[in-house]
Each structure stands twice: as C-alpha cells, then as structure tokens.
Amino acid sequence: MTIPLTFLGIESSCDDTAAAVVRAGAETVVLSSIVVGQTALHADFGGVVPEIAARAHVEKLDGCVEEALAKAGVTLAQLDGIAVTAGPGLIGGVLSGVMLAKGLAAATGLPLVGVNHLAGHALTPRLTDGLAFPYLLLLVSGGHCQFLIVQDSQTYHRLGGTIDDAPGEAFDKAAKMLGLPQPGGPSVEAEARQGDARRFALPRPLLDRPGCDMSFSGLKTALLRARDQLVADQGGLTVQDRRDLCAGFQAAVADVLAEKTRRAIAVYLQATPAAPALAVAGGVAANIAIRARLETVCLDFGLRFTAPPLRLCTDNAAMIAFAGIERFRLGQQDGLDLSARPRWPLDQTAPAMIGSGKKGAKA
Numbered sequence: 001m002t003i004p005l006t007f008l009g010i011e012s013s014c015d016d017t018a019a020a021v022v023r024a025g026a027e028t029v030v031l032s033s034i035v036v037g038q039t040a041l042h043a044d045f046g047g048v049v050p051e052i053a054a055r056a057h058v059e060k061l062d063g064c065v066e067e068a069l070a071k072a073g074v075t076l077a078q079l080d081g082i083a084v085t086a087g088p089g090l091i092g093g094v095l096s097g098v099m100l101a102k103g104l105a106a107a108t109g110l111p112l113v114g115v116n117h118l119a120g121h122a123l124t125p126r127l128t129d130g131l132a133f134p135y136l137l138l139l140v141s142g143g144h145c146q147f148l149i150v151q152d153s154q155t156y157h158r159l160g161g162t163i164d165d166a167p168g169e170a171f172d173k174a175a176k177m178l179g180l181p182q183p184g185g186p187s188v189e190a191e192a193r194q195g196d197a198r199r200f201a202l203p204r205p206l207l208d209r210p211g212c213d214m215s216f217s218g219l220k221t222a223l224l225r226a227r228d229q230l231v232a233d234q235g236g237l238t239v240q241d242r243r244d245l246c247a248g249f250q251a252a253v254a255d256v257l258a259e260k261t262r263r264a265i266a267v268y269l270q271a272t273p274a275a276p277a278l279a280v281a282g283g284v285a286a287n288i289a290i291r292a293r294l295e296t297v298c299l300d301f302g303l304r305f306t307a308p309p310l311r312l313c314t315d316n317a318a319m320i321a322f323a324g325i326e327r328f329r330l331g332q333q334d335g336l337d338l339s340a341r342p343r344w345p346l347d348q349t350a351p352a353m354i355g356s357g358k359k360g361a362k363a
C-alpha cells in the first residue's frame with residue numbers, strides 16, 4: 001500500500017509565481033494550485049526581464065503559499081514535506097523560491113526537496129494519467145523543446161531538442177511581426193483557421209538531417225521575408241494575407257514536430273516499453289492542429305497519446321509538489337545548503353543546448 005504524502009510545492013523559475021498542495025496516495029489529488037502570472041509586468045519589454053520577475057516573485061510568493069494552504073484546507077503542520085523548484089531558470093526567481101522553502105523547512109522541521117523544473121513537466125503525465133515508465137515526452141513551450149524518454153523519476157534520456165528557438169517563442173515572434181496580440185500561439189492559431197497553408201512556401205528546417213534535433217529560427221526569418229515582400233509589393237497586409245501566413249507558419253511547425261516525433265518514437269520503441277505512450281506537455285500542446293498531428297502519428301505507431309490539461313501543461317507548482325513526492329519516496333531530500341541552479345539539464349549526459357530563449361536559459 002502506498003502511504004499518502006501531502007506536499008507543498010513552490011515554483012518561481014520564470015514569469016509565474018506559484019504554490020500548490022498535492023496529496024499522493026492510492027490516487028493523486030491536487031488539493032490546490034495557485035498561479036500568479038506576470039505577463040503585464042513584462043509587456044513593454046518584448047520578453048521577461050529577470051530583475052522585474054525576481055522582484056515580483058518576492059512580493060507574491062508568501063501570499064501564494066498562504067492561499068494554497070488555505071484552499072487545500074491544510075496547515076503547515078499537516079504537511080509531509082516542502083518541494084521547491086531549484087532550477088533551471090532565471091536565477092533571481094529560483095533563489096526567491098528556494099529561500100522561502102528553506103525558511104519554511106527550518107521553521108517547521110519538514111523535509112525539503114529540491115526539484116528540477118523540467119522534471120516537474122516531465123512527470124506531470126503520471127500526476128494526471130498515472131502513466132507508467134518508460135514513456136516518451138515531447139516538451140514544447142515558450143522556453144523548452146525536447147524529446148525525452150522518461151525512464152523513471154530520476155532518469156531521463158534526451159533524444160533531441162531545438163538548437164535555437166522554442167516553438168512557443170517562434171509563435172510569439174510570428175504574432176509580433178504580424179501585429180497580432182501576445183501570447184502569440186493562440187492568436188496565430190485563430191488566424192490560421194481561416195488561412196490557406198499552401199500559399200506561402202515556408203521551410204521545414206532540419207528535416208533533411210537525421211536525428212531528432214529541431215530548429216525554428218529560420219522559419220521565423222522566412223515568415224518575416226514573406227511579410228516584407230507583401231509589404232513591398234502592395235504596401236501592407238490584407239486580412240487574408242495575415243491568415244495565410246499564420247496557416248503556413250503553423251503547418252510548418254506541425255510538420256517539423258510530427259516528423260521528428262516519428263523519429264523519436266522509433267528510437268523509444270527500441271526500449272520495448274510494456275505500454276508505449278507519448279505525452280506532450282507545455283503551452284504549445286494547447287494548439288489543436290499540432291495536437292491532432294501528434295495524435296495521428298501515435299495512432300500509426302499504436303502508441304497511447306496523452307496531453308495533460310492546459311493548467312497543468314503550463315508552469316504551475318502542483319507538478320513541483322508531485323515531482324518532490326516522487327523524489328522523496330526514493331529516500332531523497334535536501335539540506336538547508338540546497339542551491340539554486342540556472343542550468344540543470346535532465347539528461348546530464350546529453351550535449352548542452354545552444355542559446356537562451358526569451359524565457360531564460362534552455363536546459
């Protein structure tokens with residue numbers, strides 16, 4: 001029988017301040033999950049400003065924790081542990097969360113568990129769907145893009161990832177150059193619905209090369225060129241031009257993700273999993289067209305397809321509490337010397353990723 005454990009989770013690695021309480025036993029329940037976003041604070045700067053993010057986390061964290069405990073109906077004394085994102089991410093933000101978690105652990109004597117933010121995303125399909133190891137994960141958000149075989153809660157094998165922009169970042173930049181509102185993903189998707197994806201010949205980067213690595217920055221430049229050509233030829237963009245550009249861009253991203261997913265599945269299946277499954281997580285997983293393409297690929301290979309609900313796909317602290325519980329069950333915890341890490345790849349053996357996205361360092 002699994003002994004129920006109740007953990008507080010704290011997340012502050014990027015531009016969401018979050019706290020949550022999760023109870024995991026025979027079944028796992030998210031008792032509360034509070035997320036306070038910072039989109040408005042960074043809106044004028046074209047990206048997340050680390051100093052502004054860190055200051056906002058310091059201001060909001062205490063309130064988030066109090067609200068998460070109150071909503072869950074538990075006191076600090078009723079918890080079994082405190083889990084906190086210890087990296088990777090914007091260091092000032094990560095530090096604010098780690099310092100708060102250490103203070104709470106010192107004051108209460110509760111176990112402290114440092115969690116890799118990416119492990120939080122990677123283990124979410126177990127929280128939501130009880131997925132069995134090993135499963136294949138495609139993590140696609142504004143800051144991350146990688147294929148991982150999730151072997152167990154501590155062992156990840158990275159099959160490939162973006163060598164430049166993350167897809168969500170590319171969606172956001174595409175929206176910006178077409179004068180559409182942020183976040184770009186949903187606005188580009190809405191325009192694309194009424195567009196002709198075949199009108200503009202946009203590239204499918206890196207499909208001509210073997211492996212699972214991806215690139216989205218050339219696609220973004222191609223979109224910019226197509227837009228500039230239209231502006232030069234006709235003095236501006238019509239409503240239909242914008243829709244067609246969005247449709248072409250989204251189709252190119254979907255094609256790249258689908259083909260690279262095929263390749264990743266082929267490698268993953270060599271590990272002969274008993275119940276093969278692909279999970280997709282991150283904000284871009286909300287895109288219906290992309291989701292449908294990935295689901296079709298899974299059907300072709302006979303894989304189960306899972307995508308957690310959006311509130312648990314995007315940054316949150318429930319995934320951190322859950323990942324903390326999984327680590328704690330293995331007998332692992334941290335001391336008050338836990339440090340914040342700006343970079344912390346899940347697969348320590350994989351080569352480091354190049355560049356750093358608008359949402360901080362890629363890992």
Ligand code: KG4
Pocket residue numbers: 014140141142143144167168169171172183184185186189282283284285286287288313314315359
């Ligand atoms: O996971 P997330 O909330 O934050 C991190 O990046 O950590 O992902 C946000 C990203 C944004 O870049 C946003 O444009 C993208 O996910 N996104 C989408 C859609 N909804 C959100 N991209 C494509 N289609 C969507 N429907």
Ligand code: ZN
Pocket residue numbers: 117121141314315
């Ligand atoms: Zn994230």
